[in-house]
Amino acid sequence: MAVSNITIRAVQALKPGETIWDADHREAVRGFGVRRQRDQATYVLKYRVFGRQRFVTIGPHGAPWTPELARKEAKRLLGVVANGKDPADEKAKKRLQAADPLRAIADQYLRNAKQRLKPRTYSEIERYLLVSWKPLHPVSVFQITRRHISARIADFASAHGAVSAARARTALSSMFNWAIREGLEIAANPVLGTNRPAQPGSRERVLTETELSAIWHACGDDDYGRIVRLLLLTAQRRDEVGSMQWAELDTISGLWTLPGARTKNRREHLIPLVPAALALLPSRRSGRDYLFGDGPRRGGDPHRGFSGWSKSKAALDERIAEALGESLPHWTVHDLRRSASTVMADRLGVLPHIVEAILNHVSGHRAGVAGVYNRARYAAEMREALERWAEHVAALPAQRPGHAGAGPRPDFFQEAAGVHS
Incomplete structure (x- = not known):
């Protein structure tokens, strides 16, 4: 020395x-x-x-x-x-921090989230964290700054729109909040303080009778066509119908029981199925728990419902455009639910609390213990309202018959014999 x-x-x-x-x-x-x-x-x-x-x-x-x-x-x-x-000690701490890149923490968070979130919600969060935030995957969560996040949000909004960018931002913020609660010594959630992309207000699109008719008659006799028609007749949510299970159905009494695990508000929901809706149910396929989706014989997963939403919607829009000679203004399958509830309330005279019961909205007098009794008490009124709505849909005139694909038979709404056990 x-x-x-x-x-x-x-x-x-x-x-x-x-x-x-x-x-x-x-x-x-x-x-x-x-x-x-x-x-x-x-x-x-x-x-x-x-x-x-x-x-x-x-x-x-x-x-x-x-x-x-x-x-x-x-x-x-x-x-x-x-x-x-x-x-x-400071240097050792920095080495430990460098060993916690965003991808590793995201994987840990997703393992936790998968146990507590609905499949569709989990799938969206997984896509945002693993795809949208991929450019930051190698960066330590201790070194990610608001500038990193703001720049990525701006790029993502330009490529995919403000709504997707805002949801990607929310997914990342939730992950950081979870990581902090798990004990990672992150000084603060770096997403906080970044600008949230401006988003359009809640959709208020109510489809016209011409649009509803075009959509209805353009539906083919396949899984997606049946799903879209059921969405319109029942006014339920996309994934609730797309993942409908045989165990939830009582075709004899015409009742569909949605378990709380599959509803947005986590409350069990009973939906009366009118004859027109029952007639849309497919034949029961061996080895399948779900009504819709690829069965085992076609190489699909028997433990999941329908999944081909985007491609099927695009094909339906093409058939509608062919039938009408022009494309419909942008619409989503959720617009069917809003349109059904609006027409029932405004044109068919269905009372607001019955419409809320059909939609499984919980407010005011329907909350709490009373809600259990109200659901049973309103079952008859709900069925009557849905039957009036089905009759209204049946009366919609076809748009250019012969061009929009297979429409319903003249006796379709009276044919309860179409129900399959």
């Missing part, structure tokens, strides 16, 4: 196992040294903190570390010691 001025020439002259400690000049830093192990010279700092002698590695000789830069870093580290902190 030698005490000398640490210069480039002195470092290059070091032999394996030798160490030089900085001294003999005005800029010397006590405890700053360089040692060679085998063929690599490394700058180090020796110091005492809390009565213990400690060593911390500054870095190997070579870019970026020169004797001058390493000496400046040694001075900085001694300042950390003077403030009562241990640079070795």
